[in-house]
Amino acid sequence: MRRQQALFNVNFSLLVTVVALLPLLGALTCIVLSILLNFKESTWTHCRVANYLPSISSAIGGYAPQKYIWRICIALHAAPRFLFAFSYFGYYTSFHVGPRNTLYKNLARLCVFLHVLENTALVTLTYVSSTDNYAVHENMFIVFMVCSEGYMLLSCILYKWSHESNGRVMTKSEVRSYQYKKRLFVFNLAMFLTAVYTFFRHEWYCETGVYSIFALCEYLVVFSNIAFHYTAKYDFSDQQVLLAGEESGDHPKEMVLSLHPYTIDQQNMEKEKALFRVHFSSLSNVVAGLPFFATLFCVAWSVYFNFEESTATHCRVPNYLPSISAAIGGYIPQRNVWRICIALHAFPRFLIALAYFRFHMQFLVEKWRKLYSTLAGLCTLLHVVENFALVVLTYISSLDDREIHESMFVLFMVTSEVYMLLTCLLYRWGHTVGGRKMTPNEIQSYHYKLGMFVSNFIIFMMAVYMYFRHNWYCESGVYTGFAACEYLVVFTNIAFHYTARLDFHDQYLSLKGESHRTSKTA
Incomplete structure (x- = not known):
């Protein structure tokens, strides 16, 4: 067992x-x-x-x-x-x-x-x-x-x-x-x-x-x-939410998020009746799909219904795509759709951030253990701050308070980039410690993470360059290139977080309780 x-x-x-x-x-x-x-x-x-x-x-x-x-x-x-x-x-x-x-x-x-x-x-x-x-x-x-x-x-x-x-x-x-x-x-x-x-x-x-x-x-x-x-x-007074997994050798498997009485004895868990159960893949599809759908909807709707207003800038030169900020926060119903999707997506992201800390810490890194633990804690903190910054900049638009919105955007981007970098480092470090070899699924997850991080960083740098070039020279179409890079930054960020589907591919979100309540009968 x-x-x-x-x-x-x-x-x-x-x-x-x-x-x-x-x-x-x-x-x-x-x-x-x-x-x-x-x-x-x-x-x-x-x-x-x-x-x-x-x-x-x-x-x-x-x-x-x-x-x-x-x-x-x-x-x-x-x-x-x-x-x-x-x-x-x-x-x-x-x-x-x-x-x-x-x-x-x-x-x-x-x-x-x-x-x-x-x-x-x-x-x-x-x-x-x-x-x-x-x-x-x-x-x-x-x-x-x-x-x-x-x-x-x-x-x-x-x-x-x-x-x-x-x-x-x-x-x-x-x-x-x-x-x-x-x-x-x-x-x-x-x-x-x-x-x-x-x-x-x-x-x-x-x-x-x-x-x-x-x-x-x-x-x-x-x-x-x-x-x-x-x-x-x-x-549910005698229950707890538990993200638990089974280990076989060095490879953690079959992790579930369950709600059940405080004992985590395997035989007792097998006797419990699941009140709610969903595969983690389905959960990750929803959590990643919400901001992905919202972005596509807001951009498409802005192009179709608010093209002139959403693509206008102070340069007054032709542009063909709205920026992310204009698409998600400037018009109705786009900002309503974006806010609702981010609301439904936010809380599970915090749970996933906490789960990843223990996911990294379960590997027995003996040399440089303190450094590894510190980086795992920092990685979790960055994940939480990134998600919190996204929530704040979503509900405080640039029209509401430009200073707070810009500060949260900067915080989001900085924590996002550093989080992705640290995750790649920790993933490889933990999964190859002591001569351990990654499984094909783990190799796939690592390569996707690394690819999404590098793509995200390069495209973000291109977006910064084109933004300032547009402001300095007011060339036609440059702002369109900036907007396209913004979309790709968002999509690669979503795709990076979506790799959790590979890391927890055999997990279930389930709520478990005792199948028979301890009560008296007449």
């Missing part, structure tokens, strides 16, 4: 806490900053009567830096929520409720569909503001609220049904989770209906303070929604 090795693990309760805190702290920060910095503007309405609190829409989307904070928090919050949705489907369908099991499973499918749609609507209304497209923003808000209420109601029904079927009696932890769910749903619905009433009362009668009550109800709707999803902490 091969030895189990964890590449990284985190308590699932901690993950749920982080995912819940992101929108909670984001909303609180935006509200406080709006009151302190933009009180008059954020509380103003057409009624021109005294108000004391800004609405959620005004607080999170109307002013800087509030809107940047909210965008970044939702970007980091979004992807894990989809993981939670599918894991809950496995959680509910692990129960057999008797003769009406078919109806039960159909309701479980509807529940996960509403959870996914709720999160999708939240992401869309965050990155398509009311000033970008009022109809889309308003419709997504309606979808969010309807799905949210429907999901909470169905979750309460399914939870009670599954945990009390066949004479089963809920444990204390399960009773606590169910009671919290039920109370938070009732409270959320009551606050939402109160908010609807006070909104229309304000619109009809323009009474002092009524809009402030509406705003307060909005806050409570948001906070109770977050608290409802936070009850996942009780449902």
Whole structure:
């Protein structure tokens, strides 16, 4: 039997806490900053009567830096929520409720569909503001609220049904989770209906303070929604997220990201039922495909619909391609598509960065061990900073704050180039230490990494040259060459990170739990 090795693990309760805190702290920060910095503007309405609190829409989307904070928090919050949705489907369908099991499973499918749609609507209304497209923003808000209420109601029904079927009696932890769910749903619905009433009362009668009550109800709707999803902490309290692999000799194999009780004993793992499972290749296709698709879409759409504006520069000479910045950040719907794709792509990148640290560290480099470990830690830090810089420059455009946007772009490029260089060095060092020979798959991964790094660096240097040549001489078509080089820099960067598919080709993203909950039966 091969030895189990964890590449990284985190308590699932901690993950749920982080995912819940992101929108909670984001909303609180935006509200406080709006009151302190933009009180008059954020509380103003057409009624021109005294108000004391800004609405959620005004607080999170109307002013800087509030809107940047909210965008970044939702970007980091979004992807894990989809993981939670599918894991809950496995959680509910692990129960057999008797003769009406078919109806039960159909309701479980509807529940996960509403959870996914709720999160999708939240992401869309965050990155398509009311000033970008009022109809889309308003419709997504309606979808969010309807799905949210429907999901909470169905979750309460399914939870009670599954945990009390066949004479089963809920444990204390399960009773606590169910009671919290039920109370938070009732409270959320009551606050939402109160908010609807006070909104229309304000619109009809323009009474002092009524809009402030509406705003307060909005806050409570948001906070109770977050608290409802936070009850996942009780449902998966004995579990952890674990990226684990098996070793045979010098070659690590069959690594999986799994959610299961704290023991990683191989026999216990084999008895566990997977709540959610996807091959790492599929995950890497999505993570790499999102920015790749977004780039292609934004460039094609800009060329077709915004050609003259997106290719114009101060030189006023003919150009035939828009720059990346113009394509992804200057026009609608391009910037909406780019922001949504980066939001869904961001969080998994941080997990992959942490996994790569242990991936490098599992090789027994005895000579220069301290240097190797330091470089592996630096490599992980650069990966994290690169991804964070991408997120920030995505949600703070050059039109919003040129200085921050440019600084984040410089940081992104520097960390990207150094990360790729260090990864190539560490990969070869670790995989050939002590006379070890790389497998054909490892050789392929290394050659792809090296090729993508060299290509990326050369093309980036060409882009810098053509950018300054365009600014100095204003020659026709030079800016087009610069833009083409920008695209290739982006694509080679994506391709470099996509080589993770080769390094983890036999892995699975899976959430595992006990197939039978430890509870009493009547």
